Amino acid sequence: MLGIIEALINGLLMGSIYGLTAVGLTLIFGVMKVINFAHGSILMVGMFAAYWFVILTGWNPYLAIPVVVPFLYLFGYYMQSFIIKPIFEAEKDVREPITVIIVTTGIWYVLDNLALMIFGAEFRVAKTSVTGQIFEFYEMYFLVPKVIGAGITIVCAIYLYWFLKHSKTGKAIRATSLDREAASLMGVKQSKIYNIAFGLGSACCGMAACVLVPFYYVYPTVGVPFDIKAFIIVVLGGLGSIPGAILGGIIIGIIENVGAQFMAATWTELLLYGVFLFVLLVKPSGLFGLKQDF
Amino acid sequence: MHKLLNQKPVVLVMTALLLLGLFLLPILVTSPTLMQIFILVILYAYFTSTWNFVGGFAGVLPLGHSAFVGIGAYTSTVLLQTYGLSPWFGMLAGGLLAALVGVIIGLPTLKLRGAYFALATIAVGEGIRVLVENVKEIGPFKINGPSGISIGLSENSFTALQFDTKAPYYYIILIMLILVLLLTYFMMNSKIGYYLAAGGEEPEAAEALGIKVSRYKVIAMAISCFLTALGGTFYAQLILYFYPKSILGLDMSYEIAFIALIGGRGTILGPILGALLLRPVSELTRIYIGDMLPGLHLVIFGLILIIVMRYYPKGLVEPVTHILNKYVIRRFSKTDDLKTNSAADKAD
Numbered sequence: 321m322l323g324i325i326e327a328l329i330n331g332l333l334m335g336s337i338y339g340l341t342a343v344g345l346t347l348i349f350g351v352m353k354v355i356n357f358a359h360g361s362i363l364m365v366g367m368f369a370a371y372w373f374v375i376l377t378g379w380n381p382y383l384a385i386p387v388v389v390p391f392l393y394l395f396g397y398y399m400q401s402f403i404i405k406p407i408f409e410a411e412k413d414v415r416e417p418i419t420v421i422i423v424t425t426g427i428w429y430v431l432d433n434l435a436l437m438i439f440g441a442e443f444r445v446a447k448t449s450v451t452g453q454i455f456e457f458y459e460m461y462f463l464v465p466k467v468i469g470a471g472i473t474i475v476c477a478i479y480l481y482w483f484l485k486h487s488k489t490g491k492a493i494r495a496t497s498l499d500r501e502a503a504s505l506m507g508v509k510q511s512k513i514y515n516i517a518f519g520l521g522s523a524c525c526g527m528a529a530c531v532l533v534p535f536y537y538v539y540p541t542v543g544v545p546f547d548i549k550a551f552i553i554v555v556l557g558g559l560g561s562i563p564g565a566i567l568g569g570i571i572i573g574i575i576e577n578v579g580a581q582f583m584a585a586t587w588t589e590l591l592l593y594g595v596f597l598f599v600l601l602v603k604p605s606g607l608f609g610l611k612q613d614f
Numbered sequence: 615m616h617k618l619l620n621q622k623p624v625v626l627v628m629t630a631l632l633l634l635g636l637f638l639l640p641i642l643v644t645s646p647t648l649m650q651i652f653i654l655v656i657l658y659a660y661f662t663s664t665w666n667f668v669g670g671f672a673g674v675l676p677l678g679h680s681a682f683v684g685i686g687a688y689t690s691t692v693l694l695q696t697y698g699l700s701p702w703f704g705m706l707a708g709g710l711l712a713a714l715v716g717v718i719i720g721l722p723t724l725k726l727r728g729a730y731f732a733l734a735t736i737a738v739g740e741g742i743r744v745l746v747e748n749v750k751e752i753g754p755f756k757i758n759g760p761s762g763i764s765i766g767l768s769e770n771s772f773t774a775l776q777f778d779t780k781a782p783y784y785y786i787i788l789i790m791l792i793l794v795l796l797l798t799y800f801m802m803n804s805k806i807g808y809y810l811a812a813g814g815e816e817p818e819a820a821e822a823l824g825i826k827v828s829r830y831k832v833i834a835m836a837i838s839c840f841l842t843a844l845g846g847t848f849y850a851q852l853i854l855y856f857y858p859k860s861i862l863g864l865d866m867s868y869e870i871a872f873i874a875l876i877g878g879r880g881t882i883l884g885p886i887l888g889a890l891l892l893r894p895v896s897e898l899t900r901i902y903i904g905d906m907l908p909g910l911h912l913v914i915f916g917l918i919l920i921i922v923m924r925y926y927p928k929g930l931v932e933p934v935t936h937i938l939n940k941y942v943i944r945r946f947s948k949t950d951d952l953k954t955n956s957a958a959d960k961a962d
Binding site: 349353355403406407410418419421422423425426427428429430432433434436437441540544548551552555559584586587589590593594596597600601604 | 728737
């Protein structure tokens, strides 16, 4: 019984980190109606950045956050304005810009394989001051970096939600995702909002990367499993919904961890795909999806 | 059929010369390595053309087609190894199974936004890979999990679909490709083709005209999956050893989609153009610089894809046909054709 509670809590912790990457994905989708296939690769870039920060300075890994998160914000911002924007402009009247989806796939390939060429295929571990530390609670054991990571993640998600609800930029982002034309008639500058949304989405990956590095392997294709989980999560939570992404992330984390108590880890992966197809069949709009978005 | 032959004489002559050249190629080329590259180019053009039925004409983005390649390969191989059934029957069985799986995925997802379909195909493709990696045997069929299957050598014959030279493989896949291209042509000029074209651009408008868009998309999906699986059986017989990561992975799905997109989706020539450009890049970089810089060919793929989408969103087929029209077809056509040509150009 204790084992299941332990797995449940571990799933909750890991799931909230999955949720943060999914928040980035869902934010970009909400605004641009584009699934960013390069999302996992952006996470990979963030993890390598955080890894080298820790290795080169030897500081506490969480000190990487003020460096890596702004770096990834700018990375996403300029990737959108230089590579994606010209293609998006050509297709902006289309309900669903497929060419842009394709280009993000191209970016995924370029980034992942550049990392492979530069850093090689080996799995790296950053030995930090919190790595491997264990926290005991009523005879249940949890990794300290996982607990800290989940805490930071939840704070970030709440801040982001508040930012979108109350700040001026946040309101402009929400207006654009509801109705592009009406928003631009109200004086919201579209291309800027797209850049910001892409930047924020990437910054979410940066935050997730910083909290992952102390306890997770870093390798060139590390983004792929996170990417595929993020796809499942956003569909489960409803494409475009931030609370949906967090809740979806937690559900996926719990399924993965509790499932591992009863079956081999490789089978839990299959379970996730099963959940995904089940949601598509039964309720394609997900938990919190907007009707207009599917 | 008469519509197919009703082209300008220069186009007919060029096509005939090209076909003649393709059929004579194995006589001129003796190096097995080079023949293998030609076979793979044609095989990928074949996969991409079958992908085109759903990715090109139905206006959605399937990103899990390696699942159907794998279904074709595994089905024919386990039938061969368990019952000694000829791969040609196995090919048919694999095709039918793949069509069934395609319909099961397509029915719920082709009604939704394209993004859902793209995500669902990835999930199903990866799901099938994980399933195959975890299972040693299904009933009497041994599929050996992650270590894969190798097909034992048997006598060289057409029924066994095994030959000790490359030429027979070359002719088989060439004929398969030509048949699929003919099928593509007839479909483009059929009712289904028109319905799909209408539904791909404006699903709501097409629905309003009473076209059941999603039904035709599901039909296109079934045809596409069936034909892809036939190619999968051929691939298995060509390489004789395969494992889940090699034949069911995301990499293969993406390569098929990339070739189609770079060449030009929804066109007959696009897949061929894409395969001609990308396959040699991939083979040559793998052979010559693969050890020093792993992943280089995928970086090149990605860059080509981004650049082509930036400047020719409809694929390379657009500038190529433009050049052909301008410099070859017009020059060799009669002068009175010129007027109709330029009028047609304006109409475009």
